[in-house]
Amino acid sequence: MTFNCRKVAELLIDYVEGSLSEDQASLLQRHLCGCVPCAIYMQTYHDTIVLTHALPDEPLPQELAARLKAALKEAGDGSAPPAA
Amino acid sequence: MAESANGVLTPERVFHEYAPRVYNLARRMLGNDADAEDVTQDVLLQVIRKLDTFRGEAAFPTWLHRVTVNAALANRRKRARRDEGRVHDPLEAFTDDGHHADHVRPWPRLPETLVLDREQKQTIETAIASLPEMYRDVFVLADVEQLPNAEIGELLDLSVPAVKSRLHRARLMMRDALSRYYEERLQ
Numbered sequence: 540m541t542f543n544c545r546k547v548a549e550l551l552i553d554y555v556e557g558s559l560s561e562d563q564a565s566l567l568q569r570h571l572c573g574c575v576p577c578a579i580y581m582q583t584y585h586d587t588i589v590l591t592h593a594l595p596d597e598p599l600p601q602e603l604a605a606r607l608k609a610a611l612k613e614a615g616d617g618s619a620p621p622a623a
Numbered sequence: 624m625a626e627s628a629n630g631v632l633t634p635e636r637v638f639h640e641y642a643p644r645v646y647n648l649a650r651r652m653l654g655n656d657a658d659a660e661d662v663t664q665d666v667l668l669q670v671i672r673k674l675d676t677f678r679g680e681a682a683f684p685t686w687l688h689r690v691t692v693n694a695a696l697a698n699r700r701k702r703a704r705r706d707e708g709r710v711h712d713p714l715e716a717f718t719d720d721g722h723h724a725d726h727v728r729p730w731p732r733l734p735e736t737l738v739l740d741r742e743q744k745q746t747i748e749t750a751i752a753s754l755p756e757m758y759r760d761v762f763v764l765a766d767v768e769q770l771p772n773a774e775i776g777e778l779l780d781l782s783v784p785a786v787k788s789r790l791h792r793a794r795l796m797m798r799d800a801l802s803r804y805y806e807e808r809l810q
Contacts (some may be wrong), residue, residue, distance in 0.1 A: 554654055597643070
């Protein structure tokens, strides 16, 4: 039994999670060894995950921060409003 | 008063430590800054009002995710905006006999310590915003927020296989979208 490129693409999520069976992982690796496009496809799929993990959170826009502080102060629970 | 792992959760701590997380999750799910700002305010006020009764302690971030996801989904329902047209499926980019239909080009090798520049961040954010909503929700929660699939399933009322299926397609769509940018950087 062999995998074609489409089958490899379908299984990438399980491959990067390490949840493929031994047989499936072996078939997939065998395909990757002989197929440059799939090796690149797998690497760039993995890079997509790495790049997204590296995405930092943006700071609150100043106007929103000011609006939130005012709203929290108005909601008032006896606590001091957030400092700047 | 509720506590987190680091101590008492005051409105001030919630504002400083959690407001940016709420805002960024809402912004990426909704793909719209103005809607994300409304959702952030709604969520923060909900959280502050319930702070005295919350006893979840270490579970606070989980609860905050739930409140934020629910508020974002409610905001989207209010807008009643839906994806139009047929969704491109990257798994259809193969020939009938299962080979790649298009040339697959490499990207530059990623550095060990990855710090995204402004252009890269914008490219990734734009690609996320362009995902169809059903895929974007799962992708943001899985690959940006890094929540486990089971928790995403609970948040979105999906089975784990459905979460994985959507996540995989979202990643393939993201890979396609980012390819246009990263292939050019190699040339």
